[in-house]
Amino acid sequence: xxxxxxxxxxxxxxxxxxxxxxxxxxxxxxxxxxxxxxxxxxxxxxxxxxxxxxxxxxxxxxxxxxxxxxxxxxxxxxxxxxxxxxxxxxxxxxxxxxxxxxxxxxxxxxxxxxxxxxxxxxxxxxxxxxxxxxxxxxxxxxxxxxxxxxxxxxxxxxxxxxxxxxxxxxxxxxxxxxxxxxxxxxxxxxxxxxxxxxxxxxxxxxxxxxxxxxxxxxxxxxxxxxxxxxxxxxxxxxxxxxxxxxxxxxxxxxxxxxxxxxxxxxxxxxxxxxxxxxxxxxxxxxxxxxxxxxxxxxxxxxxxxxxxxxxxxxxxxxxxxxxxxxxxxxxxxxxxxxxxxxxxxxxxxxxxxxxxxxxxxxxxxxxxxxxxxxxxxxxxxxxxxxxxxxxxxxxxxxxxxxxxxxxxxxxxxxxxxxxxxxxxxxxxxxxxxxxxxxxxxxxxxxxxxxxxxxxxxxxxxxxxxxxxxxxxxxxxxxxxxxxxxxxxxxxxxxxxxxxxxxx
Numbered sequence: 194x195x196x197x198x199x200x201x202x203x204x205x206x207x208x209x210x211x212x213x214x215x216x217x218x219x220x221x222x223x224x225x226x227x228x229x230x231x232x233x234x235x236x237x238x239x240x241x242x243x244x245x246x247x248x249x250x251x252x253x254x255x256x257x258x259x260x261x262x263x264x265x266x267x268x269x270x271x272x273x274x275x276x277x278x279x280x281x282x283x284x285x286x287x288x289x290x291x292x293x294x295x296x297x298x299x300x301x302x303x304x305x306x307x308x309x310x311x312x313x314x315x316x317x318x319x320x321x322x323x324x325x326x327x328x329x330x331x332x333x334x335x336x337x338x339x340x341x342x343x344x345x346x347x348x349x350x351x352x353x354x355x356x357x358x359x360x361x362x363x364x365x366x367x368x369x370x371x372x373x374x375x376x377x378x379x380x381x382x383x384x385x386x387x388x389x390x391x392x393x394x395x396x397x398x399x400x401x402x403x404x405x406x407x408x409x410x411x412x413x414x415x416x417x418x419x420x421x422x423x424x425x426x427x428x429x430x431x432x433x434x435x436x437x438x439x440x441x442x443x444x445x446x447x448x449x450x451x452x453x454x455x456x457x458x459x460x461x462x463x464x465x466x467x468x469x470x471x472x473x474x475x476x477x478x479x480x481x482x483x484x485x486x487x488x489x490x491x492x493x494x495x496x497x498x499x500x501x502x503x504x505x506x507x508x509x510x511x512x513x514x515x516x517x518x519x520x521x522x523x524x525x526x527x528x529x530x531x532x533x534x535x536x537x538x539x540x541x542x543x544x545x546x547x548x549x550x551x552x553x554x555x556x557x558x559x560x561x562x563x564x565x566x567x568x569x570x571x572x573x574x575x576x577x578x579x580x581x582x583x584x585x586x587x588x589x590x591x592x593x594x595x596x597x598x599x600x601x602x603x604x605x606x607x608x609x610x611x612x613x614x615x616x617x618x619x620x621x622x623x624x625x626x627x628x629x630x631x632x633x634x635x636x637x638x639x640x641x642x643x644x645x646x647x648x649x650x651x652x653x654x655x656x657x658x659x660x661x662x663x664x665x666x667x668x669x670x671x672x673x674x675x676x677x678x679x680x681x682x683x684x685x686x687x688x689x690x691x692x693x694x695x696x
Contacts, residue, residue, distance in 0.1 A: 406437045465479040
């Protein structure tokens with residue numbers, strides 16, 4: 194059941210919230226959390242009972258393993274061994290469910306064999322709930338486990354607004370709130386804020402992302418099937434997909450945060466106007482922020498620390514120390530991030546592209562001492578992001594290479610197929626309008642800054658919406674929210690699934 198279905202908006206959410214309020218009223222916070230856990234499992238079960246069984250097995254295993262690890266504080270060696278075993282088990286499950294057929298394809302390519310694909314359906318959101326629980330095991334090993342029981346653990350690891358596509362939560366964020374004896378239920382002000390954020394996310398998805406999607410699909414599909422595509426049309430396709438993915442995933446994140454707010458749980462921020470970034474490092478601090486912090490905390494930091502110590506031990510020069518402590522960890526971290534997104538060489542290369550881009554930026558900052566003018570820095574960053582997303586979107590590497598060739602006016606002339614035709618004027622007008630929205634308008638949390646809707650602290654330099662653009666609990670805001678929500682609901686009929694459901 195997608196957030197963009199009428200059944201979800203008019204059926205699941207109202208019934209779930211009424212039940213949540215009644216459970217809190219007659220049973221207190223503990224029963225409200227128990228019901229929230231049940232609601233989350235029911236939501237996931239709607240995608241298929243076998244998928245729910247996999248999620249439950251994963252949660253039972255990690256809940257048990259985390260508690261065993263936490264209770265071995267007097268035996269740190271055993272705790273570390275169990276942590277390693279738990280992480281390997283999680284990655285093994287993820288590898289089997291999501292990457293088995295990719296591994297088979299690789300084996301067939303190198304051996305010339307004919308191994309058949311396995312009939313496996315990966316559970317929706319498997320990458321998200323697996324990594325959330327790996328973080329739980331690491332926190333248990335580090336002695337950072339918060340007070341919890343299995344119901345709280347279910348809400349932490351499978352809360353229905355974020356189990357399918359994030360944000361990636363950390364247990365300290367959720368457990369702190371779920372352990373609060375004053376855990377709230379009926380709060381109309383909070384419900385109003387949550388509905389406002391949900392409405393804005395819904396409009397991002399159905400009015401913006403879905404409207405520009407046909408142009409991206411046409412261009413990438415044309416490249417895949419060998420159509421002749423000129424440079425201008427290729428760039429239209431690349432920019433269309435960039436904006437489609439941005440509004441699709443940021444819309445989902447807004448909707449998830451809004452739903453969490455309705456049920457009294459603040460979720461972490463996942464987008465902060467990333468297309469305004471003037472370097473690639475800043476871009477990843479603003480785009481899919483919870484994924485970036487996860488990989489930074491649990492992969493990059495360890496690699497960087499090890500590299501720094503190795504550089505000092507081996508008495509390397511400045512360049513050698515930089516490579517081991519910054520460049521190599523960045524490349525490896527983003528290689529993992531690329532693979533995390535999906536099973537295919539395009540995701541491997543996408544991760545390497547961004548890892549190399551980060552390493553080059555860090556080297557430029559460390560050794561050149563030259564700061565690019567802001568417009569040039571923004572353009573360089575944006576072109577890097579768009580080119581990376583060409584690889585990310587393409588069905589295979591040859592299709593991505595055709596797109597790159599066409600974008601540089603090197604590939605279209607070599608094609609012998611029929612030419613692709615799209616309504617370029619309409620596509621360009623949508624790119625301009627959507628680009629202006631992304632670059633010039635405040636983002637969702639900036640509109641709602643007076644009722645800061647996420648668990649993260651507000652950045653000191655956040656450009657806040659002012660005047661009529663700043664949300665306030667008044668009739669004017671209520672009418673505007675109603676208008677936005679109505680526009681979004683009216684457009685649901687043509688809505689497609691969220692792009693990150695694929696990853």
